Amino acid sequence: MNKEIITGAEALMRSLEHEGVTTLFGYPGGSIMPVYDALYDHRNTLNHILVRHEQGAVHAAQGYARVSGKCGCAIVTSGPGATNTITGIADAMIDSTPMVVICGQVGVSMLGTDAFQEVDVVNVTSPISKWSYQIRRAEDVAWAVSRAFYIANSGRPGPVVLDFAKNAQTSMVEYQPAKVDFIRSYNPAPAPSEDAINQAVALINSAERPFVLVGQGVELGNARAELKAFLEKIDSPAGCTFLGMSALPSDHPLNMGRLGMHGNYAPNVMTNKADVIVAVGMRFDDRVTGNLQTYAKQAKIVHLDIDASEFNKNVKVDVPVLGDCKQTLAIITEKVSKAEHKEWISSFRLYAQIEYDKVISKAIHPSDGPILMGEVVNKVTEATHNEAVLVTDVGQNQMFACRYFNFTKGRSVVTSGGCGTMGFGLPAAVGATFGAPDRTVCLFLGDGGLQMTIQEMGTIMEQKAPVKIILLNNNFLGNVRQWQEMFFNHRYSFTPMANPDYEMIAKAYSIPSRTVVTREELDGAINEMLSTDGPYLLQCAVMEEDNVLPMTPPGANIDEMLLELEK
Amino acid sequence: MDCEQCGKCANLAEKNLSLCERLYTLLVYSENTPGLLSQITAIFTRRQVNIETLNVCASSTPGVHKYTITCVCTEDMVKMLTAQMEKRIDVLQANYYTDDDLFMLESALMKISTPVMLSNPKVSHVVRMHGGRIFEVNPTYATLEKTGATATVMSLYNQLNELGAVLQFVRSGRICITRSTEERLDNYLAKREQEREEIKG
Numbered sequence: 001m002n003k004e005i006i007t008g009a010e011a012l013m014r015s016l017e018h019e020g021v022t023t024l025f026g027y028p029g030g031s032i033m034p035v036y037d038a039l040y041d042h043r044n045t046l047n048h049i050l051v052r053h054e055q056g057a058v059h060a061a062q063g064y065a066r067v068s069g070k071c072g073c074a075i076v077t078s079g080p081g082a083t084n085t086i087t088g089i090a091d092a093m094i095d096s097t098p099m100v101v102i103c104g105q106v107g108v109s110m111l112g113t114d115a116f117q118e119v120d121v122v123n124v125t126s127p128i129s130k131w132s133y134q135i136r137r138a139e140d141v142a143w144a145v146s147r148a149f150y151i152a153n154s155g156r157p158g159p160v161v162l163d164f165a166k167n168a169q170t171s172m173v174e175y176q177p178a179k180v181d182f183i184r185s186y187n188p189a190p191a192p193s194e195d196a197i198n199q200a201v202a203l204i205n206s207a208e209r210p211f212v213l214v215g216q217g218v219e220l221g222n223a224r225a226e227l228k229a230f231l232e233k234i235d236s237p238a239g240c241t242f243l244g245m246s247a248l249p250s251d252h253p254l255n256m257g258r259l260g261m262h263g264n265y266a267p268n269v270m271t272n273k274a275d276v277i278v279a280v281g282m283r284f285d286d287r288v289t290g291n292l293q294t295y296a297k298q299a300k301i302v303h304l305d306i307d308a309s310e311f312n313k314n315v316k317v318d319v320p321v322l323g324d325c326k327q328t329l330a331i332i333t334e335k336v337s338k339a340e341h342k343e344w345i346s347s348f349r350l351y352a353q354i355e356y357d358k359v360i361s362k363a364i365h366p367s368d369g370p371i372l373m374g375e376v377v378n379k380v381t382e383a384t385h386n387e388a389v390l391v392t393d394v395g396q397n398q399m400f401a402c403r404y405f406n407f408t409k410g411r412s413v414v415t416s417g418g419c420g421t422m423g424f425g426l427p428a429a430v431g432a433t434f435g436a437p438d439r440t441v442c443l444f445l446g447d448g449g450l451q452m453t454i455q456e457m458g459t460i461m462e463q464k465a466p467v468k469i470i471l472l473n474n475n476f477l478g479n480v481r482q483w484q485e486m487f488f489n490h491r492y493s494f495t496p497m498a499n500p501d502y503e504m505i506a507k508a509y510s511i512p513s514r515t516v517v518t519r520e521e522l523d524g525a526i527n528e529m530l531s532t533d534g535p536y537l538l539q540c541a542v543m544e545e546d547n548v549l550p551m552t553p554p555g556a557n558i559d560e561m562l563l564e565l566e567k
Numbered sequence: 568m569d570c571e572q573c574g575k576c577a578n579l580a581e582k583n584l585s586l587c588e589r590l591y592t593l594l595v596y597s598e599n600t601p602g603l604l605s606q607i608t609a610i611f612t613r614r615q616v617n618i619e620t621l622n623v624c625a626s627s628t629p630g631v632h633k634y635t636i637t638c639v640c641t642e643d644m645v646k647m648l649t650a651q652m653e654k655r656i657d658v659l660q661a662n663y664y665t666d667d668d669l670f671m672l673e674s675a676l677m678k679i680s681t682p683v684m685l686s687n688p689k690v691s692h693v694v695r696m697h698g699g700r701i702f703e704v705n706p707t708y709a710t711l712e713k714t715g716a717t718a719t720v721m722s723l724y725n726q727l728n729e730l731g732a733v734l735q736f737v738r739s740g741r742i743c744i745t746r747s748t749e750e751r752l753d754n755y756l757a758k759r760e761q762e763r764e765e766i767k768g
Contacts, residue, residue, distance in 0.1 A: 122602060127609050131656045132602075151656055182766050184759040185598050185659045309650035312643070 003176060008138030009038040009169040012102070015145035017045055018177045021073050023064060023434050024048045025057040029077025031104030031117055034169035039075075049434065049463060052455035054081050056427035058088025059453070062097045063431030066414045067389055067439070069222070071152050072099040072431065078106060079117030082163070083124070087421055089159045090128040094418030095243060096220060098157035100148045101125075107167040108136050121163045130158035136165050138173035146180040155188030156307040157220055189306065192323035192331060199319045200278075200302045201335045207276035209344045210236035211267075213259060213288075216243035216417075217281010217305060217325055224410045226329040227280065228252070233333050235341045237348055239267030241282050242402045243417045250386060250406035256348050260288040261552045262399040265359075265561055266351035268552065271296050272559040273347075278302045281325050284314040285418065290558035304328050358563045359549050364404060370543040371519055373397065373472045377404040380442055380470060383526050388440040389414065389432050391467075393425030393449030396478035399548040401444040411436075423452025429467040430459050440530065442468045447499050448477045457509040464534045469511075471539040474546065475499055482547050486565065506537040513537035590619070591645045592664045592671070592743060595634040596626060596752050598657040607634060607658070610651045616640045620673070620740035628752065631659065637741050660755050664745065671743030675720045677711040678735035679727060684709060690732045697723040708734055717741065 006014070012035055016024070024046055028036040039048055051057045054076045061072030072092075076085055082103035092099045106115040125132045131151045135144050141164075148160040204210060218227050224247055231238055231254045239259040240248060248255045257264030259271070268290075271277070277299045282288070289295045292314060303310070303317040304325050311320035321328050363374030377400050381388070386406040391414040392398040398415055407413070414432050416424040429443035450471060460467055481495040506513035512532055516525045516539070529536040550561040597603045604623060611618050619637040626633035640648070645663045652661035681704060684690040694701065699713045713723050720738060727733050745751075 123605065126602060126606055127613070182763050183656065184756065184763065186656045187759070187762075307654065309647070309654045311650075313647060 003174045005172050006175050007034065008141050008171055008173055009034040011138060011141040011173055011175045012145065013038045013042045014175055015142050019145065019149045022047060024073050024075055025051055025060040025431065026075035027051055027054050027057055027081060029081045029104060031078035031106055031166050032075060035075065052458040054084035055087055056453055056456045056459065058085045058101060059424050059427035060431030061099050062088060062092050063391060063414050063428030064435035065097050065099055067411050067432045068435035069411060071149055075102045078104040079119045082119055082121045089125055091416055091419040091421045092159035093128050096157050096216060098152040099159040100152050101159060102162045102164055105163045105165045108165050125161045129161045132161040134163040134165065135168050138168050138171045142176060142178035146178040150180045189324045190322050192321060192328045196319060196321045197331055200321050200332055203276050203300050203302055203319060204234055204278065204336050209273060209275045210234055211270055211274035211277050212236050212238040213277060213279040213282050214238050214240040214244040214247050215280060215282025218244055218247035219411055221281060221324050221326045223326040223329055226326055230329050230333040234336055234339050237345050241288055242415060243413060244282060246407040246410050246412035249408050258402065262403060262548050265355035265550055266348040268561055269351050269559045270348055274299050276300050280304045283310050289314060290552045290556055294557045355550060371522065371540050372546055373400040373542050374404050376470060376472060376540050377401050377444060379522055379526055381405045383530055384440050384442065388442045389436055391425055391429040391432050391441060391443040393445035394420045394422045395446050395449060396548050397444045397446040397472045422449040425449055426453045427456045430456055430465045433465040433467055440468065442470060444470050444472060446478055447473045447497060457511060460511060460535045461509040467535050468529050469537045471502060471537060472542050473499065473539055474542050474544045476544055502539050511535045511537050515539040517541045586641060588639055588641055590637060590639050592669060592741065593636040593649060593661060595652055595661040596659040597632050599630050599632050600657045603657055606655050607652055610648055614644060614648060616644060622740035622742050635740060635742055660752055662751060668746055669743040670746060671741050672714055673717055673720060673741045674714045674739045675724060676737050677733055678708045679711055679732040680734055681706055681708055683732040687730055690730050693726045699723055
């Protein structure tokens with residue numbers, strides 16, 4: 001076979017195609033120009049989406065990855081281009097999102113000289129990425145790209161950074177595609193230990209009050225069917241983390257709701273009543289556990305995870321089961337005895353009813369007063385038959401959206417969980433429209449978060465990306481305001497915010513928009529939004545000082561949720 | 568148990584090893600790729616554990632680097648540290664040991680003042696008592712070498728320092744080999760090689 005001599009930049013294009021990449025989010029600049037020049041000839045195969053800020057590129061790549069299950073890819077230049085991706089890399093790391101970020105770098109001869117737009121990207125990103133590597137020779141391009149995608153996609157997925165020195169982009173190389181599928185120091189899917197499986201099975205068989213905690217690992221491991229089979233065989237109720245919400249259909253009779261600080265009352269209370277807890281692909285985040293000293297102390301805990309460093313990190317577990325949950329869940333399901341826990345399951349209803357009466361009914365079916373965030377979310381999820389992709393920003397909009405949006409399909413939640421990145425929503429939603437082009441993408445955000453990455457309206461305009469933007473405008477940085485009300489004696493330090501005219505902004509970007517102020521207009525506006533082709537901005541003037549409830553205050557016991565606030 | 572040296576759990580009615588801070592030695596093996604050291608030390612920084620000593624060198628396996636690190640922390644913490652290290656892509660293995668599991672030593676070099684040594688006979692007495700080896704003497708200073716357990720090395724240094732004899736002092740990090748008859752790295756590499764064959768095959 002004749003081997004072709006091509007540039008390192010061209011080798012990157014071929015390598016990306018070889019990895020099956022079809023969509024890139026990026027922004028050009030000096031040190032990545034040879035790559036962009038090569039990209040010009042690959043526009044038919046590599047769909048490059050020009051974002052308006054590098055932070056937008058990484059969040060869009062994350063949104064794309066989360067809904068499609070494929071690896072997201074972002075291309076940026078060196079220096080500030082690369083540092084602008086840091087937030088997205090950190091976000092993808094904590095939320096286990098597969099992503100490869102390729103950034104330009106100055107030529108090798110200039111490294112370490114404080115050259116123009118030189119930043120030590122490998123060292124900056126190393127602690128917040130799964131792997132960070134500098135490509136210094138064109139000969140390494142094929143290998144490094146293949147290794148990057150292998151690492152990003154396998155095991156517990158995560159972000160990988162390739163720092164691509166300019167000389168390596170321009171020098172010539174005899175290109176040959178590479179395929180990395182083995183790294184001896186990295187075992188992405190360890191074979192499950194028979195001993196651990198047997199211990200887990202014995203514990204589960206002994207359970208009278210089992211409870212399953214469902215995390216995003218189930219989605220990442222494509223184990224939705226295995227989870228369902230497991231739950232149904234052992235007849236165990238389950239609670240989902242926010243990132244794991246669409247791993248189990250919302251209306252499944254064993255789905256008891258969301259876990260954690262603003263989750264549902266029943267699953268949080270029952271966490272402290274269960275006798276055996278099976279945690280699947282979740283990491284016992286402090287927002288899920290509350291006070292660790294009192295968290296699930298009565299329960300024996302089985303933890304299924306693909307990342308060994310998660311075991312005993314926050315919560316002491318009795319049986320750690322290392323492995324891919326698609327595999328471990330299937331083996332455990334095969335081995336456990338079929339069980340029935342009718343009484344235990346029905347005991348959740350009492351708490352669900354209390355929450356419904358005290359919180360949910362008021363939040364989604366208010367009779368008077370200003371529009372509430374919860375009711376908007378509820379109407380949108382109903383109007384989309386619980387089939388849409390939910391993208392959120394961070395804050396009250398996120399909490400209400402995650403509480404009241406419902407799911408029938410997998411890979412339907414795109415939210416910044418561990419990092420809590422305001423400004424995530426808009427670009428992530430752009431990415432989601434490319435990752436799931438056949439689905440409706442509903443983005444909930446607040447007036448604070450929208451303005452952090454509002455420039456991506458330009459990307460939406462240019463791409464006609466069909467993002468349904470639902471702006472829950474309360475003229476406040478609402479979540480911080482809520483905490484100021486609750487824990488800082490109502491001292492609203494820099495949380496009230498003067499807002500621009502968002503309809504005018506939308507108009508400037510040719511995005512159809514509408515503002516609703518009264519409850520009566522809401523249904524019509526949602527229908528208009530959903531029936532409009534392409535993007536749409538629906539601004540809802542919501543109650544200014546609404547609070548997300550119930551709530552486990554930070555550090556409080558998870559079963560002592562506040563259902564109401566003292567006025 | 569070693570709770571006498573910890574202080575945190577020594578006074579507890581029931582000894583709780585997860586609270587007992589003691590000296591651990593970590594043996595970490597990695598591929599010889601650049602940047603690994605800073606990734607490993609960053610794990611200590613993040614968990615607020617001080618590195619007491621650190622030695623990095625090529626191991627007996629070609630292409631594999633060995634890090635010998637000592638730190639004082641709880642067993643829960645050292646488990647987390649090693650798990651975090653193994654999570655780094657190019658780290659092959661990270662294991663932790665207590666002193667009972669290891670043959671270990673460290674070396675020290677000292678430059679001591681010849682005038683002080685000549686004026687105070689205690690200096691050469693201390694050196695001889697500790698079995699220190701002097702390998703060069705000139706009118707200004709003498710160079711002294713001592714290899715042994717940390718405590719012996721430090722005892723020599725402390726006594727000479729009290730006598731005002733020490734001009735320069737340096738200690739190597741601890742180096743050690745395990746007492747176990749099992750070679751964990753070799754076993755790991757053999758197992759991975761077999762898995763590689765299975766994937767290729």
